[in-house]
Every structure is written in structure tokens, then in C-alpha cells.
Amino acid sequence: MPTIVSVDDSTVPGEGSSRLLLLVSSDNKHIVVEEDIMSRSRFISKQVEGFEATSQRHAILLPFSSFVLNKVIEYCSHYRGYYLLEDDPDAAPPGRSPVREWDQEFLDVDRNMLLRIIKAAHYLEIKSLVGSCARAIADMIRGKTTEEMREILGVENDFTPEEEHSPSSKCTG
Amino acid sequence: MLATLPDIPLDVFLLIVRNLEIGDVLALTLTCRHLYTLSTARSVWRIVLDQLIDSFIPIPPSSALPGDTLSAPALKRTALHAMALHQVWASAYPIAKRKINAPSSSISAMQITGSHFIRGHGNRYVVSTEMTIRTGGINFEPRYILRCIDFNAEIPRVVASREFRDHIAIVTNDVPDSVVAISLRVRNALEATSVTHTYNLDSATGDLATMNEFVTDGDPLILSGDVLVTGDKSGNVFLYDVRAGALMCQLHDPLASPVTETVRAVLLPGKVLTFNYTTIKLYELPDPLPAVSSDDPPRIFNPTARHTWRWRIDYLAVAPLVHARAPRPRPVINIWVRFGSWYPWPVNMVHHYVLAPPYVFPPTLTLYTYSALDLFATSEAVLGPYGTVMWTDSQVQNDATAPRAASQRIAAKMLHPFPALDAPPEGGVEDVGVGLGAAADSAITGGRYDRGTTTVFAFMNKGDGEVSHLAMDEETGRVVVSCQDGTISLWDYMPDSSVAYDA
Numbered sequence: 001m002p003t004i005v006s007v008d009d010s011t012v013p014g015e016g017s018s019r020l021l022l023l024v025s026s027d028n029k030h031i032v033v034e035e036d037i038m039s040r041s042r043f044i045s046k047q048v049e050g051f052e053a054t055s056q057r058h059a060i061l062l063p064f065s066s067f068v069l070n071k072v073i074e075y076c077s078h079y080r081g082y083y084l085l086e087d088d089p090d091a092a093p094p095g096r097s098p099v100r101e102w103d104q105e106f107l108d109v110d111r112n113m114l115l116r117i118i119k120a121a122h123y124l125e126i127k128s129l130v131g132s133c134a135r136a137i138a139d140m141i142r143g144k145t146t147e148e149m150r151e152i153l154g155v156e157n158d159f160t161p162e163e164e165h166s167p168s169s170k171c172t173g
Numbered sequence: 174m175l176a177t178l179p180d181i182p183l184d185v186f187l188l189i190v191r192n193l194e195i196g197d198v199l200a201l202t203l204t205c206r207h208l209y210t211l212s213t214a215r216s217v218w219r220i221v222l223d224q225l226i227d228s229f230i231p232i233p234p235s236s237a238l239p240g241d242t243l244s245a246p247a248l249k250r251t252a253l254h255a256m257a258l259h260q261v262w263a264s265a266y267p268i269a270k271r272k273i274n275a276p277s278s279s280i281s282a283m284q285i286t287g288s289h290f291i292r293g294h295g296n297r298y299v300v301s302t303e304m305t306i307r308t309g310g311i312n313f314e315p316r317y318i319l320r321c322i323d324f325n326a327e328i329p330r331v332v333a334s335r336e337f338r339d340h341i342a343i344v345t346n347d348v349p350d351s352v353v354a355i356s357l358r359v360r361n362a363l364e365a366t367s368v369t370h371t372y373n374l375d376s377a378t379g380d381l382a383t384m385n386e387f388v389t390d391g392d393p394l395i396l397s398g399d400v401l402v403t404g405d406k407s408g409n410v411f412l413y414d415v416r417a418g419a420l421m422c423q424l425h426d427p428l429a430s431p432v433t434e435t436v437r438a439v440l441l442p443g444k445v446l447t448f449n450y451t452t453i454k455l456y457e458l459p460d461p462l463p464a465v466s467s468d469d470p471p472r473i474f475n476p477t478a479r480h481t482w483r484w485r486i487d488y489l490a491v492a493p494l495v496h497a498r499a500p501r502p503r504p505v506i507n508i509w510v511r512f513g514s515w516y517p518w519p520v521n522m523v524h525h526y527v528l529a530p531p532y533v534f535p536p537t538l539t540l541y542t543y544s545a546l547d548l549f550a551t552s553e554a555v556l557g558p559y560g561t562v563m564w565t566d567s568q569v570q571n572d573a574t575a576p577r578a579a580s581q582r583i584a585a586k587m588l589h590p591f592p593a594l595d596a597p598p599e600g601g602v603e604d605v606g607v608g609l610g611a612a613a614d615s616a617i618t619g620g621r622y623d624r625g626t627t628t629v630f631a632f633m634n635k636g637d638g639e640v641s642h643l644a645m646d647e648e649t650g651r652v653v654v655s656c657q658d659g660t661i662s663l664w665d666y667m668p669d670s671s672v673a674y675d676a
Contacts, residue, residue: 095227096192115181122185131188138192146200155204 021048022059029066030059037076040087042125064120071113072120075106075129086128097131107136111154186211187220195221195256218248225252226499229559229589230259231648233667234296234349234497257668258650262561263587266629267666275299275322275329275661285655286317287342290646293349294376297325298332299644299653300355301661302343317341319357323379324651324663332379344393344401349497350376353384353415356396358403367391369401371415387418394438400462402445404435410447412462419465422472424456428479437491442502444532448491450513453480455532480534484512487519490556490564494589497558497648503530507588509554509562511544519552521545523564525588542586542627544568550581551641551657559647560589563630565640581640583630583654630664 018034021044025031038044044060051057062069085091085098107114118133141149150157157164186208190198198221202212211217225232232255243251261267283305291298299322307314317340321333335357343357354374360367371384390411391403400421401413408429412421424445426433437448443460446453454476463472488511493504508526511519523544526536546552547567554564563585630652633640642655650666 095223097188118181118185122182130185134185134188135192137189138197141201142193142197144197144200146203149201150204153204155208157204158206159203159209 019057021057023069024059024061025066025069026063027065027067029069031066031069031073033073037073037080040076040079040084040126040128042089042127044124062120063123064116068113068116068120071109071117072124072126072129075103075121076126078102078106079128084128086131087126097135099135100132103129103132104136107132111140111152183211183214183216187214187216190217190220191224195225195252213245215243215245215248218245218252221252222248222255225255226496229494229496230255231496231559232498233258233650234293234648254668258666261666261668262647262650263626263628265626269664269666270668271665273324273329273663273665275301275320275324275663276331277660283318283659284657285642285659285661288642288644288653288655288661289343289345290644290651290653291321291345291354291374292347292646293351294354294374295325296646296649297323298374298379299324299661299663300343300345301655302341303659304340314338315340319343319355319381321374321379321381322661329663333381335381342392344396347395347397351396351398353396353399355381356393356401356415358389358393369393369403369413369415369418371401371418384415385418387413389413391435394435395440397440400440402438402440404438404447406434407431408433408435408449410435410438410445410456412445414465417465420471421462421465422458422474424454424476425473426454426476426479437489439491439493439506441493441504446491446506446528446532447476448489448508450486451481453482453528453534453536454478455534478532478534480536482510482512484514487511487513488552488554490554490562492556492558494560495558505529506532506536507556507560507562508536509556509564509588511552511554518548519546523554523566525562525586539588544584551639553640553643555643555645556588557645557647560587561645561647562586562588563643563645563652565643569632581633583633583640583643583652585628585630586626587628 018036020032021035021038023031023033023038035048039048047058047060107117109117114133114136118130118137121129121133137153140152144152149155189201193201198212198217202209202217222232232251283303286302286304288299288301290296291300301320301322303318303320305316305318307316315338317337319335319337319341320331322329323332337359339362340360341357342360343355346354346356352373353371355372357370357372358367359370367389368386369389370386372381373384374381389401389403391405391409393401394404394410395402396415399414399416401415403411403413405411408426410424412424413419414421424447433449433451435447435449439446439448443458445456445458447456455478456474457477458474465471490509491506493506495501495504506528508528510524510526512522512524513519521544522541524541525539527539528534528536544564544566545568550565550567552565554562556562563583566582566584567580568582568584569580631654633656639657640654641657642653644653644655645651652664652666653661654664655661
């Protein structure tokens with residue numbers, strides 16, 4: 001059951017221009033964040049539109065931990081106010097993800113964390129972050145063999161030995 | 174709980190695929206069942222194919238068009254087939270699947286003056302032009318022959334031929350499966366007139382049917398769709414509508430010297446670039462081209478820009494870089510040049526320039542490489558729309574002591590992707606060996622000396638006759654080699670199936 005929390009606009013510290021959002025992570029941490037930081041997320045933006053329609057502001061429950069959520073907020077804070085092509089719903093989707101130095105450093109985390117960030121970014125519909133994560137994953141496995149990829153990605157080989165030895169027959173299936 | 178890649182949704186998987194090469198995608202899909210299942214989505218192979226297209230890797234036309242109707246396995250096979258061909262074609266020493274000779278002409282003392290692939294029409298026909306002297310009676314009677322050869326027949330055979338008393342020159346259509354497949358110019362030297370004959374080619378039989386005949390100026394340079402571009406000896410260029418058999422417009426340079434034969438031309442929407450042995454000229458034309466009209470005389474256009482090379486050119490090959498599956502109106506133009514010298518022979522060096530949109534002169538030098546030529550050796554270069562340049566020289570790779578005179582090399586380079594224009598040279602500085610056999614692809618530097626690999630298609634023994642003409646078709650991985658002894662052979666590099674691709 002989503003907890004309904006009323007967030008009063010007057011609680012915004014300092015300037016009153018940006019309103020606050022209350023995000024609740026899966027480990028039940030309450031995180032208050034300025035709305036325009038999170039406007040990069042299509043998911044959050046749609047929620048906010050919903051609030052506007054009903055003039056009721058709720059907490060937004062998210063299905064991932066505060067650890068991951070804080071990482072996503074860090075990303076969104078860094079690009080606050082920046083235009084990124086991939087996040088423009090009207091722009092044509094780019095082919096390869098652009099290389100952003102800051103993102104590469106930001107995503108220099110272990111594979112498990114990277115996969116959690118990409119899932120969170122996908123849930124929140126932050127296309128630029130999903131793209132940067134996809135590039136980071138691609139960079140990890142580029143030029144590697146299937147066996148090396150399994151190790152890097154933590155994937156278990158669940159093919160039967162017969163399937164394993166006839167990759168071409170699987171291809172045409 | 175640990176997150177694993179297999180939980181990811183398809184659209185995230187597609188984003189990862191976008192950032193990988195085809196070999197990585199294949200390896201990734203074989204890691205586990207879930208990713209394998211994801212890879213059965215059409216969009217995965219559609220992305221892979223788009224990447225091949227972006228990299229100017231030709232998609233073999235024999236595979237069905239990767240349109241929206243193809244299934245995922247079919248798209249995958251198409252991508253793998255393209256890669257299998259690319260792997261052979263761009264290797265250091267491509268191995269031909271087969272080398273077959275055209276049937277020799279019954280007429281002796283024949284000389285091949287040109288050979289061309291017919292694009293489309295089943296990708297099986299090659300047309301050649303030949304000259305022969307009939308010795309009968311007291312007169313020498315030169316004969317000029319056009320032959321159409323079907324190389325896909327069990328034994329290659331001549332399916333159509335035409336014979337002329339006057340000199341002929343032909344161009345084949347750039348656009349596959351065009352109605353007008355061949356444009357042939359017959360020049361009557363006595364009457365100083367030229368007539369162009371256009372031919373339609375029957376895809377099933379290879380038979381040629383004359384479409385029309387009309388008076389033209391100059392020699393044929395390009396046939397692209399319905400537009401024929403010709404150039405005369407004084408630098409004038411003419412654009413004809415081959416269906417109407419009429420002149421659309423003329424390109425004239427008031428500053429041109431009286432003898433400046435145009436040898437190459439590039440036709441783009443709203444632009445024509447012409448190349449002679451000293452100068453490149455850019456003409457801006459209306460797009461679409463002015464229609465043929467009986468009321469108004471054809472318009473004359475003057476060049477809007479010129480570039481004169483520092484040295485006279487011995488030969489050059491020019492082609493816009495265009496992928497047939499993703500044509501662009503403003504492509505990069507590859508220019509492959511062998512400069513002449515003060516002596517009556519050219520320099521032992523070949524240069525690659527690019528002219529990128531918006532086509533501001535001068536062109537940019539991207540690389541140059543050593544290419545020795547014997548005195549009086551014939552040299553020829555052809556450049557394809559996917560950036561393959563193929564040329565002949567007298568170079569003997571890896572062996573400075575071998576007698577060069579006995580051999581001729583057919584070499585090639587993939588000009589795409591060409592080295593970034595401002596990238597530092599790779600491989601460091603090394604002295605250029607003085608020996609003529611200095612390995613062409615060793616990392617010698619001094620600017621942009623020869624980065625990338627030189628592909629050697631063959632070393633020819635001159636005893637078998639020197640190569641006089643080359644033609645190639647990058648989409649089907651075929652080369653036609655015409656020798657001075659009158660033989661024409663087709664070398665086929667197309668792998669039989671996608672299984673040949675080694676990820």
C-alpha cells in the first residue's frame with residue numbers, strides 16, 4: 001500500500017522556486033529531492049503531472065534500494081539543467097551512446113551495481129543514463145569470448161551440451 | 174539479491190547491442206538461454222545490419238532485401254553473410270572461391286579496351302569492349318566489339334555482342350536494374366560525329382536491345398539512372414537525358430585551356446564535380462536537373478569553384494562513398510591519385526584524398542603509399558562506392574630482391590574507415606627503405622604514410638599477359654581482370670553462406 005504523504009510547498013528550504021518530492025526506496029528510506037533535479041526522469045515527470053491534475057502531492061515509491069536511488073539522484077544532480085539529446089522525447093534516438101567522461105567515471109562501479117543502476121534508470125525512464133550504462137556494459141564485454149562474457153556478466157551457461165555444440169542450428173531456429 | 178544481466182528488458186539489451194560489433198553480439202547471445210531468446214527479436218539484427226550499413230560494409234544483393242518483412246533469422250543470416258564477405262575481401266591476401274575465364278573470342282589479335290559489371294539484372298553479366306584488326310585484302314579493318322558475358326552460366330558464355338567499324342566507348346549504369354543498362358558511344362572519325370546507343374539488358378537471357386540512338390558530344394563518363402554525363406576534349410561536359418535522347422544542360426568553363434579532357438565526373442543532387450588531369454571543378458545545378466524542353470535551348474553552367482593540383486595527374490579514380498541501402502545526398506568523395514613527374518613516367522607513390530561536404534577545395538590528403546611502377550608498365554585504378562580502391566603496380570611485397578619485371582601486383586585498400594584526419598600517426602617513425610620492395614604496409618610514417626592494410630589480390634606473372642583493365646563489384650565480391658593477351662577472367666570472393674563468418 002503506498003503511503004500517502006502530503007508535502008507542503010512551504011517546506012522548501014531557501015528559494016521557493018523548486019518544489020520538493022518525496023521518494024521512498026524499497027528499503028523504506030525517505031529521500032527528499034528537488035523536483036527539477038528529477039525532471040530528467042520521464043517516470044517522475046508523469047507522476048508530477050498526475051499530482052498537478054489532482055493537486056495532491058504523494059510520496060513516490062520506487063522498487064529499488066536507497067543505495068541505487070542515491071546514485072541516480074547524484075547523476076540527475078550533476079546534469080541538472082543540462083540538455084541531453086537522449087532525454088529529449090522529441091529528438092530522434094541516437095545510434096551509439098555518446099561518450100561522456102563524467103559518466104564513465106560515475107559508472108566505474110562493479111558489475112552488480114552497474115546492472116542495478118541500469119534497471120533503476122530504465123524504470124525511471126532516464127534514457128541518457130540507460131544509454132551510458134549500456135555503453136559501460138558494452139565496453140566491459142567488447143572483444144571478449146562467450147566464456148569471458150559469462151564471467152564478466154555473472155551469467156550462468158544454461159544451454160544443454162547438445163545446444164552448445166551446434167550454435168548454427170540454434171541460429172536458424 | 175544480485176542483479177544479473179538476464180533480467181534486463183529487451184530495449185535495454187538493444188541499447189547494449191547498439192554499442193557492440195557484430196562479433197560481440199554473436200558471442201553475447203550464446204552466453205545463456207535468456208539472452209539467446211532476446212536475440213531472436215528482429216530489432217537486434219536490424220540494429221546490427223544498420224551498423225554494417227553505417228560502416229559501409231556492403232550487403233550482398235543475393236540475400237533478400239533487409240526490409241521490414243524479413244524474419245529475425247533471415248536478417249541475422251544477411252548480416253553474417255555480409256560480414257563473411259567483408260572478412261575475405263578486406264583480408265591481407267583474399268582467397269578467391271573461383272577464378273573463371275570468359276570464352277576467348279574467335280577473332281585473333283584482340284585487345285580489351287574496357288570491362289564493366291552490370292549492376293543488378295541478377296548480378297551475373299559483365300560487358301567488355303574489344304578492338305581487333307581484321308587482316309583481309311589489302312586494308313586494315315579495325316573492328317570494335319561489345320560483348321556481354323554471362324558468368325553465372327555453368328560455363329561462362331557470350332550472350333550478346335555487337336560489332337562496329339568505328340571506335341566505341343561505354344559506360345554501365347550506376348543504378349542497379351536500370352532500364353538503360355549500357356550507354357555506348359560510336360565515334361566516326363571521318364565525319365567527326367558521335368552517336369550514343371543505349372541498351373536495355375534482358376535479365377533472364379542477357380540479350381541486349383537497342384533503346385535509342387542520338388547524337389552526342391564527348392566521351393561517356395557516367396550513366397546514373399536516366400542521366401548520361403559526357404566530356405569532350407576541350408573540357409566541356411554534357412548532361413543528357415538518355416530516355417529522351419536529348420541534351421539537358423552543358424557545363425562550360427570559360428577559363429579552361431583548349432585541351433583539357435574531362436576524365437572523371439561525380440553526379441550528386443544539384444552538383445556535378447568534374448576531374449581532368451590538372452583541375453577539379455564544382456558546378457552547382459538546379460535539383461532536379463532542368464527538363465528537356467523543345468522551346469528553350471539547353472542551359473549552360475559555369476563552375477562555381479576550381480581546384481588546381483600542384484602536379485599534373487597521371488591517373489585518378491574517383492567515387493562518392495555511398496551505401497546502396499542508405500544513400501546520402503551529400504556523400505564524402507574518395508579521390509585516388511597517381512601524380513605525374515617531370516619525366517615521362519609517373520611517381521612511385523599513390524595518394525588518397527577526400528572531399529567532404531560541403532565540398533570546399535582543396536581536398537584533404539588522408540594517406541599515401543609506396544607503389545612502384547616499372548617503366549612503361551600499365552597502371553590502372555578503380556574505386557568503388559564502398560571505399561575499396563584497387564590498382565595495379567609493379568610492387569613485389571615482402572621481397573626486395575625478387576625481380577620485379579616478372580611480376581605485376583593487384584593491390585587494394587579499404588578507404589573506409591579512413592584514418593581520422595587529425596589523428597597522430599600510428600606505429601612511430603621508421604626510415605623508409607630505399608629498396609624498391611619495401612613492404613607497403615609496414616608502419617612507415619612521415620605524416621599519413623600508408624596507415625591501414627594493403628590487401629594483395631594477386632601477383633600476376635607477366636608472361637601470362639599484363640593486366641590492362643580492372644573492374645570490381647564490392648557488393649558481390651567479384652573482380653574482373655582483363656589482360657593484354659585478350660583474356661578476361663572473373664575472380665569470385667563471395668563466401669557460399671554465412672557459416673563462413675568466423676566471429
